[in-house]
Amino acid sequence: MMKKRSRSRNSFSYRLIIAALVFFAVLCVIPFWYVMVTSFSDPQLVKEGQFRILPTGYSLQAYEMLFRDQRFFSGLGITVFRTVVGTSLSVLVQTAMAYALAKRFLPGQALLTRLVVFTLLFNGGIIPNYLVIQKLHLLDTVWALILPMGFNPWNVMLLISFFAALPASLEESAKIDGANDLLIYSRIAIPLSLPAVATILLFIAVRHWNELMDGIIYIHASNLKPMQVYLVELVMRTQMSSMIEPTEQNITSVSMQTAVIFASCLPIIILYPFLQKYFVTGIMVGAVKG
Amino acid sequence: MYKRILSLVLALVMVLSLSAAMAEATKVSILTNINVDTEGTDVNDNDYIHYIEEKTGIDVEFINEATSAYYPQKLNTIMASNQLPDAVMLMGDTQRTDLARLAYEGLLMPLDDLLPNYPNLMASLKQEAWEICKYDGKTYAVPFQRFDSTPYMTFLRKDWLEALNIDPESLQTIDDWYTMLKRFVEEDPDGNGVDDTYGIVATTSGTHFTNFTFIDAFGAARAKYVDGELLPNFLLPEYKEWLRFMNKLYSEGILDPTFIIDSDGALWEKVASGKYGMFMWFWGIQEYLSKGCDRADLVAVKPPLRADGTQASYVYSSPNRHMMAITVDCPNPEAVLSMWDWACSEEGGVFLYAGLEGKDYALVDGQIVLHEDRKGKNLGWRQLTLGVQQPNAAEEPYRSILAQSFGDLGMEHLNMANTYGAYNELELFCPIFTELSQYDLITPVQEFTDKVITGELDVDAEWDNFVKRWRSAGGDLKIKLATEWYNTQFAK
Numbered sequence: 001m002m003k004k005r006s007r008s009r010n011s012f013s014y015r016l017i018i019a020a021l022v023f024f025a026v027l028c029v030i031p032f033w034y035v036m037v038t039s040f041s042d043p044q045l046v047k048e049g050q051f052r053i054l055p056t057g058y059s060l061q062a063y064e065m066l067f068r069d070q071r072f073f074s075g076l077g078i079t080v081f082r083t084v085v086g087t088s089l090s091v092l093v094q095t096a097m098a099y100a101l102a103k104r105f106l107p108g109q110a111l112l113t114r115l116v117v118f119t120l121l122f123n124g125g126i127i128p129n130y131l132v133i134q135k136l137h138l139l140d141t142v143w144a145l146i147l148p149m150g151f152n153p154w155n156v157m158l159l160i161s162f163f164a165a166l167p168a169s170l171e172e173s174a175k176i177d178g179a180n181d182l183l184i185y186s187r188i189a190i191p192l193s194l195p196a197v198a199t200i201l202l203f204i205a206v207r208h209w210n211e212l213m214d215g216i217i218y219i220h221a222s223n224l225k226p227m228q229v230y231l232v233e234l235v236m237r238t239q240m241s242s243m244i245e246p247t248e249q250n251i252t253s254v255s256m257q258t259a260v261i262f263a264s265c266l267p268i269i270i271l272y273p274f275l276q277k278y279f280v281t282g283i284m285v286g287a288v289k290g
Numbered sequence: 291m292y293k294r295i296l297s298l299v300l301a302l303v304m305v306l307s308l309s310a311a312m313a314e315a316t317k318v319s320i321l322t323n324i325n326v327d328t329e330g331t332d333v334n335d336n337d338y339i340h341y342i343e344e345k346t347g348i349d350v351e352f353i354n355e356a357t358s359a360y361y362p363q364k365l366n367t368i369m370a371s372n373q374l375p376d377a378v379m380l381m382g383d384t385q386r387t388d389l390a391r392l393a394y395e396g397l398l399m400p401l402d403d404l405l406p407n408y409p410n411l412m413a414s415l416k417q418e419a420w421e422i423c424k425y426d427g428k429t430y431a432v433p434f435q436r437f438d439s440t441p442y443m444t445f446l447r448k449d450w451l452e453a454l455n456i457d458p459e460s461l462q463t464i465d466d467w468y469t470m471l472k473r474f475v476e477e478d479p480d481g482n483g484v485d486d487t488y489g490i491v492a493t494t495s496g497t498h499f500t501n502f503t504f505i506d507a508f509g510a511a512r513a514k515y516v517d518g519e520l521l522p523n524f525l526l527p528e529y530k531e532w533l534r535f536m537n538k539l540y541s542e543g544i545l546d547p548t549f550i551i552d553s554d555g556a557l558w559e560k561v562a563s564g565k566y567g568m569f570m571w572f573w574g575i576q577e578y579l580s581k582g583c584d585r586a587d588l589v590a591v592k593p594p595l596r597a598d599g600t601q602a603s604y605v606y607s608s609p610n611r612h613m614m615a616i617t618v619d620c621p622n623p624e625a626v627l628s629m630w631d632w633a634c635s636e637e638g639g640v641f642l643y644a645g646l647e648g649k650d651y652a653l654v655d656g657q658i659v660l661h662e663d664r665k666g667k668n669l670g671w672r673q674l675t676l677g678v679q680q681p682n683a684a685e686e687p688y689r690s691i692l693a694q695s696f697g698d699l700g701m702e703h704l705n706m707a708n709t710y711g712a713y714n715e716l717e718l719f720c721p722i723f724t725e726l727s728q729y730d731l732i733t734p735v736q737e738f739t740d741k742v743i744t745g746e747l748d749v750d751a752e753w754d755n756f757v758k759r760w761r762s763a764g765g766d767l768k769i770k771l772a773t774e775w776y777n778t779q780f781a782k
Contacts, residue, residue, distance in 0.1 A: 069330040126363065127370045134371055216360045217367055220353040222333055233356040237325050 032265070039063070039259035046255050062259035072260065075227035078142060080267075082226060083208040086146040090204045093150050095197060098159030099185050102166075113160070120153040126217060133218050144218035145226065149208065155200045162196040163189055202275050209268060227264055234260050315349040316625040319375040320614070321368060325356040326670030338668060341646055342676070345637070346629045352675070362388070369397055369617075376620040379674075380431060381612035386422060389615060390722035393425040399616045399623055400428040408627050410634035414679040419609050421719045431615035432630055434673075435680040438704055440711020442604035443573040444503045445588040450479035450567050464507050464535070464594045471544045474567035489544035491566035493552050494740055501536060501545070501743075502605065503570050506712070507594040508532035511605040513716040519769055520776040523714060524735045525760070530753055536743045550740055570604075573707040574696070590703045592710050603712035611677065633676035636687075642672050643681060643691045658687055660694045669695075683708070716776070723771045729764025 008014065038046055042057030066072055100106060101113050123129075129148065138144040166189060174184050190197060215229040234257050324333055333339075333354045343349050353375055355364040365378060369392060380388045392398050405412060411432070419433035451458060454473050461467055471489035473479070479487055492501045505511045510528040514521055523529055539545040546552070546566065558577045560566055571578070579585065593602040614630070616623045632638045640658065644651045650664040681688035683704060693701050738756050741747040761769070 065330075070332070071330075127367055130367045130371060134373065212357075213360070213363075216355060216357055216364055222354055222356075229357060232360075233325055236356075236358045237327070 032262075032269075035258045035262050035265075039255060039262045041255065043255040059255075062255040063263070065256055066259050066263060071222060071225070071230050072227070072263070074223045075225055075230040076264070078145075078224060079209060079227040082142060082145045083205055086149055086208045087201060087205045089146060090150050090152065090155075091197065091201050094152060094155050094200060094204075095159055095190060095193075096185070097151070098156045099163050099189055101156070102160050102163035116153045116156055120157065126213075130217060139218055140220050140224060142224065145208075145211070145214050148214065149204070149211070152204070155203060159193070159196060159200060162193050166192055198275070206268070231260055231264055315343055315347055316622055317349050317351065318377070318622070318626050318629070319351045319353055320626075321353045321355070321365065321375045321378040322674065323356065323358055323361040323379055323381055324352065324354050324671060324674045325358050326674065327668075328671055329668065333671070337646060337649060338641075338672060341641065342629070345641075346632050348625050348629050350629070350675075358382075369395075374617040374619040376622070377614050377616045377626050379612055379614050385610075385613060386722045387727065389423065389431055389613065390425045390724055391727070392615065393428075393430045394724050397618055398430040399618050399620060400430060401432070401616065401623070401627070402429050404623060404627060405429065407624075408631040410638075411627065411631045411678065414634040416609065416680070418713070418715070418718070419680075422608060422610055423613050423615075425721065431613040432627070432678060433610040433613050434677050435609055436611045437677070437680050437683070438573060438707050438711075439609040439680065440604060440606040440713065441572040441574070441707055442502065442570060442606050442711060443590050443703055443707045444568060444570045444593070444604070445575070445590055446568050447479075447564075447566075448587050448589050450474060451589060453479045453481060458589050458591050461591060462595050464504060464597075467504070467594050468539075471539070471568065472542070475542070475544055479567065480564060486565055488546050488566050489568060490539065490549075491546045491557060491560045491569045492549045493554060493557050494550055494736070501549070501570070503568070504535060504594060505532050506602040506605050507596050508535065509596060511603075512714045513720075513772075515716075515776060515780075518773070520716060520720075520772045521769065522717060522772075524739070525757055525765075530749055533739065533742045533749050537745055537749065540743050541745055545743070550744055573703045574700075585697070585699050585703075590706050592706065601710075603710055604707070605712050605714055607713070608718060609713065611673070630676070630678045634679040638676065639679055639681050640687060640691070642676055642679070643669075643688060643695075645669075645672070658691055660691070665695055720772050720775055723768070725771065726764060726768055729767075731760070731764055731768060734760055734763070 037053070037055050039062050040055040040058055040060070042059045043061055045056045097116075101109055101116070103109065106112075124132075133139055133144050133148070138147065170188060170192075171184055174188055179187070210228060211226070212228045212232060215226040219225050219229075328336065333352050333356075334350075339350060353368075355361050361381070362384065365380075365388070368375065369378070374397065378392075380392075389398070415433060415435065416439075419435050420429060423429050423431040423433050446458060450456075454470075454477055456470055456473070461470065474487055474489045478485065490501070490503075494501065502511070508528050508531050510523055510526055510532040512523055514523070514526055516526070536545065540547070546560065548556075552560070554577070557569070558581055561569055561578060562581045562583055573590070575585065575588075578588075593604055596602050614626075616626055620626065633642060644658050644660060645664065645668060647653060649661075650667070651658050651660045653659075681692075683689060683692055683701070689701075692704070696704065734756075738747070738752075742749045742752070
């Protein structure tokens with residue numbers, strides 16, 4: 001009797017749940033599938049509005065056009081560079097700051113924490129930021145994309161709560177064994193907070209990868225623009241066509257747009273499953289107070 | 291002693307010649323929104339920009355922000371900094387208010403004293419194009435004219451006209467058009483035995499409101515001086531009449547019932563579907579052609595007659611595509627202007643419309659013959675950077691160059707667009723008043739128009755209310771300022 005009541009693998013409700021989950025999974029995949037199929041279809045057929053589940057008239061034309069454009073590669077290079085360098089730098093700065101601010105005996109700790117919270121709530125806006133970047137002679141350099149994102153008050157607040165939860169006795173014993181603060185930070189605090197650090201790392205990396213406005217505002221030279229800017233340009237190009245002139249005869253096709261979107265999503269799609277296990281653990285940050 | 295002087299003189303000569311060599315290519319930076327296919331090349335490093343440098347001695351550096359929707363933000367940020375580019379591009383629906391604002395803030399250079407030195411520029415640009423670049427009586431920008439100054443055209447399906455035996459020449463009055471559209475809906479012009487045809491397909495969005503075929507025939511397309519006030523077109527009783535007519539088309543199923551929500555993309559799907567008899571768009575209809583459709587399947591028609599029998603027009607917003615303003619910090623405005631002056635010469639014009647000899651065209655017996663695979667390539671880039679002049683499409687060399695790009699039928703449509711096009715001139719020439727920037731005077735009109743056409747509001751019951759509300763929300767101030775301007779221009 002008991003067995004019947006518990007949910008077996010063959011029960012109707014179990015199947016219903018599986019069906020619902022599969023349905024939602026398919027819903028999530030459809031946009032990607034659409035983009036992929038369109039990018040591999042014959043551009044002329046796409047323009048005429050034909051779309052099937054499988055590519056119509058398989059063609060690599062869009063990708064040939066894409067790889068011909070040096071801006072895709074320069075954009076990809078910049079984006080990868082800012083993501084890798086920017087993320088490492090941000091993680092270093094933010095964990096170090098949070099670790100220090102988690103120490104209540106630090107002189108001025110309360111004031112510093114309040115200053116961090118202040119920047120969480122108030123900021124100067126685009127033009128003052130632009131002036132700062134300009135005066136630091138960072139305009140038109142990749143550092144304009146990396147340095148302003150080095151510090152993020154929200155991430156620091158998250159990390160502070162995580163570091164504060166580490167037992168003080170751990171540190172004391174390390175100190176007795178002769179470790180200094182730097183060693184405790186790098187050998188004890190960071191490894192113990194790995195889920196939180198990995199989450200922050202993923203936040204920062206995804207933000208670096210997706211960030212659009214700084215590339216638009218701080219970068220003038222087209223060969224220094226990150227890939228997202230190039231992507232948005234391509235997507236907007238078709239909307240511009242009729243307003244400019246009836247003479248532009250090769251309107252960028254939908255095929256081209258989908259090819260770029262797919263090519264640029266691919267690295268993150270491949271990377272995500274490997275980082276996901278950290279991501280899920282990381283979301284528990286602060287859920288349990290010890 | 292003598293030797294020393296000689297060496298000094300020689301050194302001086304060397305320095306002078308060196309600096310002369312360096313000054314040969316004047317550097318000019320221009321903030322632009324060039325969002326067209328550059329065939330994979332850098333906007334600052336391609337055959338075309340090198341040709342411009344070779345011809346004009348000016349090394350242009352485009353600070354190009356191609357993400358159009360974010361361009362205004364970039365423009366505002368850069369103009370707020372203390373490092374202005376030499377010139378900036380002002381584009382889109384906000385170009386005139388941008389010009390007024392930047393000029394008011396003292397960031398733009400008045401050009402009136404300089405312009406007379408540039409004969410090509412002065413000769414090639416129409417007075418109305420200049421008028422739009424003025425603020426407070428001074429010229430602050432160079433207009434980049436559309437070569438089709440008024441691009442709208444109405445197209446009908448040729449096979450439907452033939453199936454119903456309608457001669458497009460016979461379309462004269464609004465009633466003639468109405469009868470034709472009614473037959474499009476009721477007499478099954480596509481011959482499939484199913485009642486699935488519509489008269490007009492259109493979209494509604496800002497300047498691209500494509501229901502404007504009839505508006506001028508009702509006398510509702512232009513501002514008008516009535517009882518001591520200069521009224522915008524949408525406050526006139528004529529506009530009310532037009533709305534009533536459009537509502538009739540909508541309720542009788544002639545106007546596509548979903549026009550209100552359709553995007554431009556949906557519009558072209560519908561045009562290609564063959565279920566709609568008429569649409570209005572830019573005469574170039576690139577979107578239509580890019581769907582693999584043939585221009586010869588359409589008939590371009592002139593606008594209907596007004597009630598008094600005179601010919602109406604297709605009224606467009608502006609003869610300019612965009613404009614370029616020179617900033618106050620520009621050390622060398624002469625260089626910038628001389629580049630655009632060159633663009634107005636015949637050499638510049640051929641470069642604009644045909645491209646580079648060898649790369650884009652060949653000279654055969656002195657005639658320009660475009661390479662088949664280069665037609666339309668890079669044109670957008672040249673238009674946006676140098677497209678100041680409006681070429682005379684009826685004369686050589688432009689006639690043959692354009693004909694090679696568009697075909698004979700395309701040229702016919704271009705000429706019709708130029709013949710039957712017009713502007714809402716009083717509104718166009720009326721200066722922009724910075725006092726009005728805090729009011730939204732456009733959205734309420736669009737909303738009211740859409741609601742009346744779709745029958746959500748009854749025009750007779752709501753009209754007075756609409757006028758009153760628009761006037762009280764900043765409209766009265768606009769009318770007052772516009773009327774004052776009108777009186778200084780036309781009174782006495």
